[in-house]
Amino acid sequence: MSKRGLLLIGLVVMGLMAESQEKPIADGVEKFLGNVYSSSQLSGYETYWNQVTPENAGKWGSVERTRDSYNWTTMDAAYNFAKENNFVFRYHVLIWGNQQPSWIEDLPVEEQLEEITEWMDAVAERYPDMDYLEVVNEPINDPPTGAGNGNYMDALGGRGATGYDWIVTAFTMARERFPNAKLVINEYNIVSSSSNANKYKKIIELLQADDLIDVVGVQAHAFSTTGSSSAITDQLDKLGDTGLPIMVTEMDIDGATDQVQLDEYKRIFPLFWEHESVIGVTLWGWRSGMWRTAQKAYLVNTDGTERPALEWLRAYASQPIDNTVLGWEDDYSNLQLFPNPLVNGQLTIRSPELIRQVTLYDLSGHQVADFSHDMSREVNLTLDLSSGIYLMKVQGSAKSESRRLVIK
Numbered sequence: 001m002s003k004r005g006l007l008l009i010g011l012v013v014m015g016l017m018a019e020s021q022e023k024p025i026a027d028g029v030e031k032f033l034g035n036v037y038s039s040s041q042l043s044g045y046e047t048y049w050n051q052v053t054p055e056n057a058g059k060w061g062s063v064e065r066t067r068d069s070y071n072w073t074t075m076d077a078a079y080n081f082a083k084e085n086n087f088v089f090r091y092h093v094l095i096w097g098n099q100q101p102s103w104i105e106d107l108p109v110e111e112q113l114e115e116i117t118e119w120m121d122a123v124a125e126r127y128p129d130m131d132y133l134e135v136v137n138e139p140i141n142d143p144p145t146g147a148g149n150g151n152y153m154d155a156l157g158g159r160g161a162t163g164y165d166w167i168v169t170a171f172t173m174a175r176e177r178f179p180n181a182k183l184v185i186n187e188y189n190i191v192s193s194s195s196n197a198n199k200y201k202k203i204i205e206l207l208q209a210d211d212l213i214d215v216v217g218v219q220a221h222a223f224s225t226t227g228s229s230s231a232i233t234d235q236l237d238k239l240g241d242t243g244l245p246i247m248v249t250e251m252d253i254d255g256a257t258d259q260v261q262l263d264e265y266k267r268i269f270p271l272f273w274e275h276e277s278v279i280g281v282t283l284w285g286w287r288s289g290m291w292r293t294a295q296k297a298y299l300v301n302t303d304g305t306e307r308p309a310l311e312w313l314r315a316y317a318s319q320p321i322d323n324t325v326l327g328w329e330d331d332y333s334n335l336q337l338f339p340n341p342l343v344n345g346q347l348t349i350r351s352p353e354l355i356r357q358v359t360l361y362d363l364s365g366h367q368v369a370d371f372s373h374d375m376s377r378e379v380n381l382t383l384d385l386s387s388g389i390y391l392m393k394v395q396g397s398a399k400s401e402s403r404r405l406v407i408k
Contacts, residue, residue: 034281
């Protein structure tokens with residue numbers, strides 16, 4: 001082939017690669033792949049990630065460093081960035097034993113509770129349309145007690161009869177103020193520790209008893225994923241037994257060398273991504289300036305080139321996830337949706353199995369439509385939904401199957 005022909009092919013390939021990078025890695029995939037929002041991590045963000053979590057901007061100590069003086073600037077930017085790009089948004093965090101305002105520590109308990117209430121009310125008023133809200137962060141490892149840690153646990157009821165009364169109070173207050181958000185608890189050193197996972201599950205089940213929790217958050221920092229693959233999966237299975245979805249909230253993988261990082265990404269990331277209970281993964285930084293820069297956990301070199309781990313992640317996480325991975329049956333090989341993509345709102349579903357129910361979810365896991373029918377092998381639906389990608393679960397008389405539905 002001539003040099004001119006090779007050049008033209010090269011230009012076409014480069015064009016296709018550039019086009020593929022115009023959208024986030026997990027665009028159109030059943031699970032989100034997100035990252036933190038901070039000044040050092042923003043360059044090129046929207047071409048890689050489709051879920052947003054403010055790194056420090058939403059923490060109480062960042063927002064209300066001085067009593068009754070609120071700084072929402074970066075928090076507003078993160079929230080608006082997510083909304084403008086139609087990305088899933090998770091607020092991080094209401095209650096924690098770190099990065100809390102120092103002025104609250106020596107207040108009387110009654111006054112502390114008043115300030116906690118004001119804090120939650122202020123967040124609820126300013127961000128009424130968040131997808132996920134971390135109510136309590138690190139309740140086992142870093143509760144808000146003692147000097148330097150907020151010292152307001154007793155204001156929320158202390159340990160009480162359950163040992164975790166303060167957590168129940170925090171979630172009760174959050175449920176009242178954030179009725180439309182999915183409430184999340186978050187903790188580290190869970191997937192590497194059976195004993196911690198057992199404690200965590202006890203807290204989760206306590207919250208479940210009063211319908212106060214929607215999602216289980218597990219951190220996946222490099223220092224907590226050094227255990228065996230089977231041990232990590234065991235703890236995910238244990239938490240999945242609660243019936244709640246799991247969100248991997250803070251993942252980073254160190255990379256002393258490119259090969260070390262690549263090998264660990266290939267080992268660790270699929271354990272979470274392919275687990276049936278996990279709805280998405282958030283990396284805790286990807287560029288130099290992230291909190292584990294010294295450990296070389298970044299995925300992009302300072303010259304802007306991707307490290308091999310990011311090249312692999314882009315290829316791996318951009319592929320549709322097998323239905324069997326999500327725990328949905330895939331026996332209806334002749335199930336048909338048409339037209340797909342959908343343009344005019346009129347959808348037909350045909351199946352060799354009698355259809356009992358059809359449910360649609362958006363990519364943040366929210367149910368957006370539900371249809372029950374008399375048993376039939378053909379169902380015609382009229383959908384009035386915004387353009388985007390949805391997951392459709394078709395329930396038959398005995399089994400169910402999922403399909404991806406694109407609405408133009």
